[in-house]
Amino acid sequence: MTKYYLDRYLSNQTFYKIQSQSIIDNPDQRIVDDLNSFTESALYFSETLFSAVIDLISFSNILFSIYPPLFVVLFVYSIGGTVISIFLGKNLVSLNFMQEKKEADFRYGLVRVRENAESIAFYSGEANEMQFLLQRFTSAFKNMSKLLICSRNLEFFTSGYSFLIQIIPAAVVAPMYFSGKIAFGVINQSVSAFSHILADFSLIVYQFETISAFAAVIDRLGEFDNLLDSSNPKHHSDPSEGISLIYSNVKSLPEPESNGSIPIEKLQKLVDIEHLTVETPSGTALVRNLSLVINKNEHLLVTGPSGSGKTSLLRAMCGLWSTGKGKIIFYVKDVEDNQPSISSGVVALEVDTGSDKYGELGRPSNRNYEGIFFLPQKPYMVLGTLRQQLLYPTWAEDAISTADGTKPTGSLPFLKQAPKSEHTSQKPSKPTTEDLIQVLEDVRLSYILSRFSSLDTSHEWSSVLSLGEQQRLAFARLLLSKPQLVILDESTSALDEANEVHLYKQIEKAGITYISVGHRQTLYDFHKKNLRISTKEPSSAEPNWSIESIDRETV
Ligand SMILES: Nc1ncnc2c1ncn2[C@@H]1O[C@H](COP(=O)(O)OP(=O)(O)OP(=O)(O)O)[C@@H](O)[C@H]1O
Numbered sequence: 155m156t157k158y159y160l161d162r163y164l165s166n167q168t169f170y171k172i173q174s175q176s177i178i179d180n181p182d183q184r185i186v187d188d189l190n191s192f193t194e195s196a197l198y199f200s201e202t203l204f205s206a207v208i209d210l211i212s213f214s215n216i217l218f219s220i221y222p223p224l225f226v227v228l229f230v231y232s233i234g235g236t237v238i239s240i241f242l243g244k245n246l247v248s249l250n251f252m253q254e255k256k257e258a259d260f261r262y263g264l265v266r267v268r269e270n271a272e273s274i275a276f277y278s279g280e281a282n283e284m285q286f287l288l289q290r291f292t293s294a295f296k297n298m299s300k301l302l303i304c305s306r307n308l309e310f311f312t313s314g315y316s317f318l319i320q321i322i323p324a325a326v327v328a329p330m331y332f333s334g335k336i337a338f339g340v341i342n343q344s345v346s347a348f349s350h351i352l353a354d355f356s357l358i359v360y361q362f363e364t365i366s367a368f369a370a371v372i373d374r375l376g377e378f379d380n381l382l383d384s385s386n387p388k389h390h391s392d393p394s395e396g397i398s399l400i401y402s403n404v405k406s407l408p409e410p411e412s413n414g415s416i417p418i419e420k421l422q423k424l425v426d427i428e429h430l431t432v433e434t435p436s437g438t439a440l441v442r443n444l445s446l447v448i449n450k451n452e453h454l455l456v457t458g459p460s461g462s463g464k465t466s467l468l469r470a471m472c473g474l475w476s477t478g479k480g481k482i483i484f485y486v487k488d489v490e491d492n493q494p495s496i497s498s499g500v501v502a503l504e505v506d507t508g509s510d511k512y513g514e515l516g517r518p519s520n521r522n523y524e525g526i527f528f529l530p531q532k533p534y535m536v537l538g539t540l541r542q543q544l545l546y547p548t549w550a551e552d553a554i555s556t557a558d559g560t561k562p563t564g565s566l567p568f569l570k571q572a573p574k575s576e577h578t579s580q581k582p583s584k585p586t587t588e589d590l591i592q593v594l595e596d597v598r599l600s601y602i603l604s605r606f607s608s609l610d611t612s613h614e615w616s617s618v619l620s621l622g623e624q625q626r627l628a629f630a631r632l633l634l635s636k637p638q639l640v641i642l643d644e645s646t647s648a649l650d651e652a653n654e655v656h657l658y659k660q661i662e663k664a665g666i667t668y669i670s671v672g673h674r675q676t677l678y679d680f681h682k683k684n685l686r687i688s689t690k691e692p693s694s695a696e697p698n699w700s701i702e703s704i705d706r707e708t709v
Contacts, residue, residue, distance in 0.1 A: 155193065159185050162382040170474055171385060175435055183258035184378045188371050195368040202361070206354040217347040220340060221327055224348060231322065232355035235315050239359045243308045246366035249301040251373055256294035263290050272617065305363055315359060323348035396476035397430065400483045422450035423485050424639050424667055425471075430480030432463060432470045437477070440466045441687055443697045444480070450638075453662075454669045455677055455704070458687035462698075464671040465531065467687070468641050471669075472528050486525050486638070525638035529645040533624035535615035540606060541590060543615055543627055548635045549584050585634050593633050596660055597626040598653065621648035629657045633664055642670040651676050678704050 163169055163181060172181055217224055267274060267283055274283055323344045330336045358365065425448040432441040440463025448454055456464050469475040471482055536546050585593070590609060594600045602623065606613065616624065625648050632640055640661065646654040658680040661668060670677060678684070681704055688698050 155189050156185060159189065159378075159382070162386075166385050167474060168382060168385040172381070174474075178377055178381055179255050180258035180262060181378060183254065183261070184374055187258075188254070188374050188378075191367070191371045192375055195364065195371065198364070199361075199368070202357065206357060209350055210354045213347045213350040217344065217351055220336075220344045220347065221330065224323060224326055224344065227322060227326055228348060228352055228355065231318075232352055232359070235356055235359045238311060239308060239315075239362050242311055243304060243362045243366060245304050246301070246308070246363065247369045247373070249297060249304060250367045250370035252297050253294065253301055254370060254374060256290070256297050260287070260290040260294050263287050308362055312359060312362075315356070319349045319352055320345060397432070397470050397478050398481045399471075399473045399476075400481065402483050402485050422452075424448050424450055425485070425669075426481075426483040428481040428483070430470065430482060431478045432466050432475065433478040434466065435475065435477050439478070441699060442695065444699055446685065446701065448639075448667070448669065450667050451665075452683060453667060453681040454683045454685055455681035456669065456671045456685045456687065457673065459689055460673075462687045462689045464687060465643055468528070468643050468669075468671060471641060484526060484639070527632055527635050527637035527640045529628050529632060529640065529642045531643045531645070531647070533616075533621065533628050533645075535619070535624060535627075537612075537614075539610045539612050540602070540615075541587075541609040544590050544593065544609075544630055544634060545585070546631060548582065548631075582636060589634065593630045596633060597630045597657060599623060599626050599630065622650070622653065625649055626653065626657065629660070632666070633660060636664060637666060640666050640668045642668055642672075644672050645670070646677075647672070647674075655679070 163185065169181070172178060178184075217228075263286060267287070274280065324341050327336065327341055327344050331338060331341055353360065425446075427444055427446040427448075430441065430444040431439055432444075433439050444467075446454075456467065458464050466475060470478065536542055542550075587609060591600070591603065594603060602619070603609070606618075615627075619627065625645055628645060646657060649657070654674075654676060658668075662680070668680075670681065684702050684704050686700050686702075688700075
């Protein structure tokens with residue numbers, strides 16, 4: 155179940171939507187704790203129900219042979235008990251639901267302190283953090299107090315209910331004993347059979363607390379499950395709504411014209427943006443009616459005031475945001491045909507938006523395999539070794555290792571990776587250790603190898619590497635992946651100018667076309683075109699962008 159939920163959580167960028175739009179609270183807690191409680195409680199209830207049925211069958215016969223009216227008493231008593239316990243414990247489901255949420259919020263607060271330890275320490279923000287954490291804890295504590303009061307009332311009733319069981323059957327059959335119809339031992343027999351059967355009928359009374367906790371877990375999982383289903387593209391009512399992202403598959407070179415030449419624009423087109431309007435998820439238009447073509451080696455610099463929507467444009471290009479309208483077409487090469495020759499004579503540019511390859515929205519499962527790479531503003535370091543940092547996100551280590559570094563034995567089904575699809579087989583071949591060492595030299599990071607002794611040591615990389623070093627590591631990933639197009643969102647903001655120049659030269663040398671977002675004047679040197687986005691009246695329908703060539707001589 156964990157793997158099933160993880161698969162759905164990580165597909166279609168659902169994890170991003172949940173986090174950026176705060177759709178539901180604490181998905182991690184739902185995957186870890188709620189799934190655990192769900193499976194445990196489901197098993198427990200199945201067992202309890204099964205033994206109750208066996209018990210009922212065995213003791214009904216005995217009780218019926220003693221005195222049939224005892225059954226009527228038993229029914230009335232158990233139904234009355236169930237109604238009262240439902241009344242007393244009716245708030246338990248919502249209280250349990252909130253308890254799960256509040257405890258998870260508190261835990262998440264602590265995780266954020268751990269993740270942002272250095273920033274908090276620099277700010278000396280301990281007192282604020284303490285207050286913030288105590289607020290969350292107090293909230294969980296108050297809810298727990300309500301939960302305890304509700305459980306206490308229910309417990310009082312349940313105890314009284316179970317004590318009366320000892321008296322009721324004896325009181326019912328006592329007249330029969332005094333009139334000499336039954337022996338004294340039969341009273342004991344009837345008490346025993348009565349309490350067994352009543353326990354079976356009173357499952358709701360005795361298990362009310364567990365049932366309400368189970369119901370809260372089902373609620374939380376159900377909410378999560380619906381959300382995961384709704385972000386599956388198959389459930390979208392109209393896939394044409396919003397921004398369409400199309401990956402057009404260039405199967406081969408275009409047809410030569412009558413004079414034997416190939417139109418340069420057809421040969422080199424990488425991205426075509428048509429009438430694109432990007433809006434925030436709340437509906438504010440940021441970039442309006444943008445039309446733009448990016449050809450091979452026509453490096454584009456996106457500039458504009460802070461908050462004008464530069465990163466949002468990149469989000470739309472990566473498919474993270476689809477609010478707005480217009481079309482973005484990426485011309486990606488098919489790896490099987492990636493060395494076409496003009497003499498092959500095969501023609502045309504094939505637009506492949508078929509559902510078989512890219513899904514109904516025409517999006518591939520991993521854009522890195524399509525030759526498009528994205529470097530985000532905040533460098534992201536994975537948990538693991540330096541080798542894993544460099545291979546991320548295009549390749550993964552083959553074996554799944556446990557925390558102590560040993561490889562798992564046995565054949566647990568969830569450790570098996572899904573069979574490689576036709577699409578993932580297009581991954582570039584995995585770099586060797588020499589390639590990794592070389593790329594570290596290319597980004598001027600070879601000294602970290604000697605500092606950390608080998609490529610296979612694990613560290614908390616985001617803490618032990620400076621921001622600039624993390625940005626250089628991100629460029630190393632890019633150089634290894636060798637994409638056709640890279641989208642850089644202020645990816646050199648923490649670097650000195652010499653390193654920035656060096657890295658841009660490296661990617662230019664590798665033949666990678668890049669689109670950068672940035673504020674620095676130095677960036678103009680490496681780009682051919684400048685897209686300026688301005689902040690205009692949100693109500694205005696006028697385009698708020700302009701594009702101009704950058705003349706390297708005059709910069
Ligand atoms: N999830 C969101 N929901 C609503 N509005 C958002 C969301 N994310 C960003 N915005 C808003 O969209 C606008 C554009 O944000 P964006 O990050 O694209 O700006 P930017 O031009 O890249 O700025 P900077 O140069 O400061 O990085 C901002 O006003 C921001 O507050």
